[in-house]
Amino acid sequence: MKELIKSNLKYLIFLTVFGLIGGYFTALYSVQILSDEMIEEVLAQVGSIDVLIIITTIQSLSYAFILGIIGKILARKIGLWRKVTFCKKGNIELALVTLVGGAAFILLDLLIFGEFSAVIKDSYAIKPTFEYIIASVTYGAVIEEVMLRLFFMSLIAFIIQRIAKKEEMNNTILVIANIIAALLFAAAHIPGTATSIGITPMILIRCFLMNGGFGLLFGRLYRKYGIHYAMLAHGGVHIVSKLIWILFV
Secondary structure, rough: OOHHHHOOHHHHHHHHHHHHHHHHHHHHHHHOOOOOOHHHHHHHOOOOOHHHHHHHHHHHHHHHHHHHHHHHHHHHHHHOOOOOOOOOHHHHHHHHHHHHHHHHHHHHHHHHHHHOOHHHHOOOOOOOOOHHHHHHHHHHHHHHHHHHHHHHHHHHHHHHHHHHHHOOHHHHHHHHHHHHHHHHHHHOOHHHHHHHOOOOOOHHHHHHHHHHHHHHHHHHHHHHHHHHHHHHHHHHHOOOOOOOOHOOO
């Protein structure tokens, strides 16, 4: 056990740092957007906002550790775990996803989906807070990629390989696993979207296009170049979209 921890020490420290920071700032941002009624419900359930922040931070750290460790084991088994290295082709794809995806992320809302929902359009009237930005590039970029790609996509690929009785992993299985993970990730956003925006056919399209579409791109980077590329792309999309929002909207 001691040797195992020593050999994975940098990885465990990485998970700890981003789990704590991501959870803390996600909690702060969540408190910012809660309505007075929701705050009253939270206070009735946990007693105080401070307790909510602690619970959210611990939850984030738990996700990072448990799913990060299991995800690494699964990724090794199916041949997707890679050391943090970079290549020219991967860097080009990373840059394209980051720049084009970051612009598309906000422009789709401003030019298309905002025309079908006043809530979406009005949300851009207020600039993103510091807490929201930090949560996006820590919890969003790292913890969500640990959960959705490193763990969930790897698990699906592992299960499909066993069901298909394939001795070796192949691209077809990985692509199917990526599609399933992306679609389920998008579907998981429907309840939150229904609460914050409401559900219409266009909003459902937005949910699957924005969450599922980007999930497919991040999954492709994970499959081809490693989880670090997926994390960097996810974080990059958030950074580019927030910069456009702050500077030009």
